[in-house]
Amino acid sequence: MNAPHSPLPVTFADVQAAAKRLAGVAHRTPVLTSRTADALTGAQLFFKCENLQRMGAFKFRGAYNALSRFTPAQRAGGAIAYSSGNHAQGVALSAKLLGMKAVIVMPQDAPSLKIAATREYGAEVVLYDRRRESREAIGRSIAAERGMTLVPPFDHADVIAGQGTAALELLEDTGPLDALVVCVGGAGLISGCALAAERLAPACHVIGVEPEAGNDVQRSLASGERVMIELPETIADGAQTQQVGELTFPIVRALVDEIATVTDAQLVRTMRFFAERMKLVVEPTGCLAAAAVLERVLPLAGRRVGVILSGGNIDAERYARLLLEYAETR
Numbered sequence: 001m002n003a004p005h006s007p008l009p010v011t012f013a014d015v016q017a018a019a020k021r022l023a024g025v026a027h028r029t030p031v032l033t034s035r036t037a038d039a040l041t042g043a044q045l046f047f048k049c050e051n052l053q054r055m056g057a058f059k060f061r062g063a064y065n066a067l068s069r070f071t072p073a074q075r076a077g078g079a080i081a082y083s084s085g086n087h088a089q090g091v092a093l094s095a096k097l098l099g100m101k102a103v104i105v106m107p108q109d110a111p112s113l114k115i116a117a118t119r120e121y122g123a124e125v126v127l128y129d130r131r132r133e134s135r136e137a138i139g140r141s142i143a144a145e146r147g148m149t150l151v152p153p154f155d156h157a158d159v160i161a162g163q164g165t166a167a168l169e170l171l172e173d174t175g176p177l178d179a180l181v182v183c184v185g186g187a188g189l190i191s192g193c194a195l196a197a198e199r200l201a202p203a204c205h206v207i208g209v210e211p212e213a214g215n216d217v218q219r220s221l222a223s224g225e226r227v228m229i230e231l232p233e234t235i236a237d238g239a240q241t242q243q244v245g246e247l248t249f250p251i252v253r254a255l256v257d258e259i260a261t262v263t264d265a266q267l268v269r270t271m272r273f274f275a276e277r278m279k280l281v282v283e284p285t286g287c288l289a290a291a292a293v294l295e296r297v298l299p300l301a302g303r304r305v306g307v308i309l310s311g312g313n314i315d316a317e318r319y320a321r322l323l324l325e326y327a328e329t330r
């Protein structure tokens, strides 16, 4: 448990309000257990399966919560987002459900499944080169030209509150936990989840997990400032953020106890574990939290631990290739 903190930009009441908006719209995803996983770690593990959420990731929660709070004028203009994938699909599906237009700015090298799914939800996709162009600048200029409202992937109060409903549901289902392990990109998910845990399970340790190649949040916590890093090379494409958010950083500082990191090889072994043992398709980024637990990066024996599986969107070809490359080098 952390020391008392000054008022944060998002509150537990915001998470509860988001849960009301999402009721009957988002799936209440299952919480699965595995004797094999428990035996491997000596812990009692509860996996919150956001890979089974609508559009395949928790991002639907934050996007729908944000769009459903638009004013009538904002609804008329529509939503614009920049995203490497899951946030794009979350905004596209939410816009469709709420009867709005959506423009999504995506990198040219985003997984093809994510680009195709975004188009199938009825959004207009604008592609850019992530090594040469700034998605923020492209997003801002289209928003201004067309009168659309930009919905950022993590640094937005309504997005953070929406993401927190994943932990709210998990804790409602499991009761108090000793630890909650959550993957971290820009830290929207863990910020919302930490707000839920602070209220519903005050003794619960909140632990974030980043790719080893992109540990900007870990470094930011150590230095006390939002560290900016080079675009990380990792298979966890949903966690290739270069800097933690302005809103998410103070929440992480106040409510997150620790940040761990895992390697790409650990992510692939974890993907394989879910495929073979639990019959779950989890994308590399979605395995971050679970990899830290199952690969025993975090010592959690004897503890009741919640683990968020954040998403399951991966092309069949890429999925097969990752598992096969691993099998060949094992």
Ligand SMILES: *Cc1c(COP(=O)(O)O)cnc(C)c1O
Pocket (backbone or CB within 6 Å): 057, 059, 086, 087, 153, 154, 163, 183, 184, 185, 186, 187, 188, 189, 190, 238, 239, 283, 285, 286, 310, 311, 312
């Ligand atoms: C976006 C995303 C993350 C990271 O979430 P943040 O809110 O940016 O920390 C993790 N996993 C998946 C599957 C994602 O799509």
